[in-house]
Amino acid sequence: MARHSILDSLNDTLRKETLENIRVMELPPGQILFTAGEHCQGLPLVMGGRIKVQMTGVSGHSIVLYRMQADDICTLSIGCLMTGRAYRAEAVVEEGAEALMIPRGVFDRLMDQSAEFRLGIMESYGRRLDDLMLLVEEVAFRRMDRRLEEWLLAHAASGTVVITHQELAVELGTAREVVSRLLKELERRDMVKLSRGKIEVTGLAESSSPA
Amino acid sequence: MARHSILDSLNDTLRKETLENIRVMELPPGQILFTAGEHCQGLPLVMGGRIKVQMTGVSGHSIVLYRMQADDICTLSIGCLMTGRAYRAEAVVEEGAEALMIPRGVFDRLMDQSAEFRLGIMESYGRRLDDLMLLVEEVAFRRMDRRLEEWLLAHAASGTVVITHQELAVELGTAREVVSRLLKELERRDMVKLSRGKIEVTGLAESSSPA
DNA sequence: CGACTTCAGTGATAAAGTCACAGTCAATCT
DNA sequence: AGATTGACTGTGACTTTATCACTGAAGTCG
Incomplete structure (x- = not known):
C-alpha cells in the first residue's frame, strides 16, 4: 500500500525497516499539511493526490510557489527537519492525497545507507530550486x-x-x-x-x- | 590553504583523501564561474570573496538571485551535477575569491561517508530555498x-x-x-x-x- | 422571505514598466 | 588638444499593474 518510487530503490532489509517506522497519512482535500511558523515533524513522501505550497507575505498577499504530486518529496521539509527552522510556507491539500511521514531518524538512516535514496533527494532539491528560479523570473518580468x-x-x-x-x-x-x-x-x-x-x-x- | 568549514567536520582519512582529489580555483573579480546552458563540472565550495548568482529571463532582463561568500556551498551546482541538467543561472565573481572544486566522485563519496557533510549540504539547500522564497515574495508584493x-x-x-x-x-x-x-x-x-x-x-x- | 456572506465588476488614482530620445561624462585615438 | 566613441543618466509620453473604495449580484441559511 505504501508506494513511493524512492522506496523502490531500497534493498529489502532497508525497505522493510523503513516501512515499519513510517506513518501513512490520509489527506482529505482542504487539509493543511503544515502552516507557516510550524515546526517539521518528518519528511512527507507524497504518494498521490495534489498538494499546493503557498506563502503569505508581510503584506498579507499570498502566492502559490509550487505543487506536489505522486512520487514527489516535500523538499521544503528537509531544510526544516535538519536545521530546526520553522516552515515559511503553507501546504494545502487540493486533491485527496496519501503521504508517508518519514521521521528524522529514519531519514538520517536512509541518507546514510542508500546512495539511491540520496540521489532521489538531491534530484528533488534540484527540481525545486529550478521551479523557484523560474517563478522569480515569471513574477519579475512577465x-x-x-x-x-x-x-x-x-x-x-x-x-x-x-x-x-x-x-x-x-x-x-x-x-x-x-x-x-x-x-x-x-x-x-x-x-x-x-x-x-x-x-x-x-x-x-x-x-x-x-x- | 584549502579551508572550508564543511571539510573541518571530516575525519582525517577522509579529509586527506578529499584534499588530494580537489582543485583549488583562483577567481579574480569579473570571472564567470558558470553561465546559463553550461554543464556542471563539480561542486564549488566557496572559501572567500563574493560571487553573485543571477539569471536572465526570456525577456532579456536579469535579476540577482543570491550571493555566495566564505564557507558557502554552490547548492545550485548539486542539482546540475546529479541530474546532468544545464545551469539556468550565471555566477559572476564580485570580490576576488577562492573556491574548491569537488568532482562528482568525491562528492558521492563524501555524501556516503560523512553524516556531517550531508548535514552541511542539506542546511545549505534549505537556506537557498528560503532565500528564493523570500525573493519571490519580495518581487511579487513589495x-x-x-x-x-x-x-x-x-x-x-x-x-x-x-x-x-x-x-x-x-x-x-x-x-x-x-x-x-x-x-x-x-x-x-x-x-x-x-x-x-x-x-x-x-x-x-x-x-x-x-x- | 430577508439577512448575510462571498464573489465579481468598475472608477479613480498611484506605482511601475516600456519606449524613445537627449544630454553628460570619461576614456581613447588620432 | 580636440574629436570621437561608448557608457551612463535624465525625462516625457504612454501602457500595464496595483491599490482603494465602493456597488451590485449570486448563493446560503435562519
Missing part, C-alpha cells in the same frame, strides 16, 4: 495577461476550471481586481465565459496574442 | 521604492556605493529607468547624492517613509 492566459491553458485547455478570481490571483501572485479585469477583457474577446466561481475556456490558442 | 531604500541601507549604510543604475536595476529585478527615477526622487529629498556610477547615502533612516 506580463500578467500572458501569464493568466497560460495558466488557463494549462489548467483548462478547453474546458472549465472551478476557481474564484481571488484564488486565481493567489496562483499568479497578483490582486483580485487585476484578475477580474483581465478576465473580463478575455470575455470581451470571446476567449472565456465567466460565471460565479468558474471559468469556461472557449477560444484560447497556444499563442493567441503576439508575444 | 514596493520598489522601499526595496531600493533597503538595498541602499544594506549596502552603504551611510557611505558610498559604486554601482550604476543599470546594475542596481538587475539587483532589484526592475528597469533602469525605474531606478533612475526613484533615485532622483531620493536625491530631491536629500537622502542620497548621485554622481556617475556611484551613490552616496546621506540620510536614509531605518524607516524613512512609513511602511
Whole structure:
C-alpha cells in the first residue's frame, strides 16, 4: 500500500525497516499539511493526490510557489527537519492525497545507507530550486495577461476550471481586481465565459496574442 | 590553504583523501564561474570573496538571485551535477575569491561517508530555498521604492556605493529607468547624492517613509 | 422571505514598466 | 588638444499593474 518510487530503490532489509517506522497519512482535500511558523515533524513522501505550497507575505498577499504530486518529496521539509527552522510556507491539500511521514531518524538512516535514496533527494532539491528560479523570473518580468492566459491553458485547455478570481490571483501572485479585469477583457474577446466561481475556456490558442 | 568549514567536520582519512582529489580555483573579480546552458563540472565550495548568482529571463532582463561568500556551498551546482541538467543561472565573481572544486566522485563519496557533510549540504539547500522564497515574495508584493531604500541601507549604510543604475536595476529585478527615477526622487529629498556610477547615502533612516 | 456572506465588476488614482530620445561624462585615438 | 566613441543618466509620453473604495449580484441559511 505504501508506494513511493524512492522506496523502490531500497534493498529489502532497508525497505522493510523503513516501512515499519513510517506513518501513512490520509489527506482529505482542504487539509493543511503544515502552516507557516510550524515546526517539521518528518519528511512527507507524497504518494498521490495534489498538494499546493503557498506563502503569505508581510503584506498579507499570498502566492502559490509550487505543487506536489505522486512520487514527489516535500523538499521544503528537509531544510526544516535538519536545521530546526520553522516552515515559511503553507501546504494545502487540493486533491485527496496519501503521504508517508518519514521521521528524522529514519531519514538520517536512509541518507546514510542508500546512495539511491540520496540521489532521489538531491534530484528533488534540484527540481525545486529550478521551479523557484523560474517563478522569480515569471513574477519579475512577465506580463500578467500572458501569464493568466497560460495558466488557463494549462489548467483548462478547453474546458472549465472551478476557481474564484481571488484564488486565481493567489496562483499568479497578483490582486483580485487585476484578475477580474483581465478576465473580463478575455470575455470581451470571446476567449472565456465567466460565471460565479468558474471559468469556461472557449477560444484560447497556444499563442493567441503576439508575444 | 584549502579551508572550508564543511571539510573541518571530516575525519582525517577522509579529509586527506578529499584534499588530494580537489582543485583549488583562483577567481579574480569579473570571472564567470558558470553561465546559463553550461554543464556542471563539480561542486564549488566557496572559501572567500563574493560571487553573485543571477539569471536572465526570456525577456532579456536579469535579476540577482543570491550571493555566495566564505564557507558557502554552490547548492545550485548539486542539482546540475546529479541530474546532468544545464545551469539556468550565471555566477559572476564580485570580490576576488577562492573556491574548491569537488568532482562528482568525491562528492558521492563524501555524501556516503560523512553524516556531517550531508548535514552541511542539506542546511545549505534549505537556506537557498528560503532565500528564493523570500525573493519571490519580495518581487511579487513589495514596493520598489522601499526595496531600493533597503538595498541602499544594506549596502552603504551611510557611505558610498559604486554601482550604476543599470546594475542596481538587475539587483532589484526592475528597469533602469525605474531606478533612475526613484533615485532622483531620493536625491530631491536629500537622502542620497548621485554622481556617475556611484551613490552616496546621506540620510536614509531605518524607516524613512512609513511602511 | 430577508439577512448575510462571498464573489465579481468598475472608477479613480498611484506605482511601475516600456519606449524613445537627449544630454553628460570619461576614456581613447588620432 | 580636440574629436570621437561608448557608457551612463535624465525625462516625457504612454501602457500595464496595483491599490482603494465602493456597488451590485449570486448563493446560503435562519
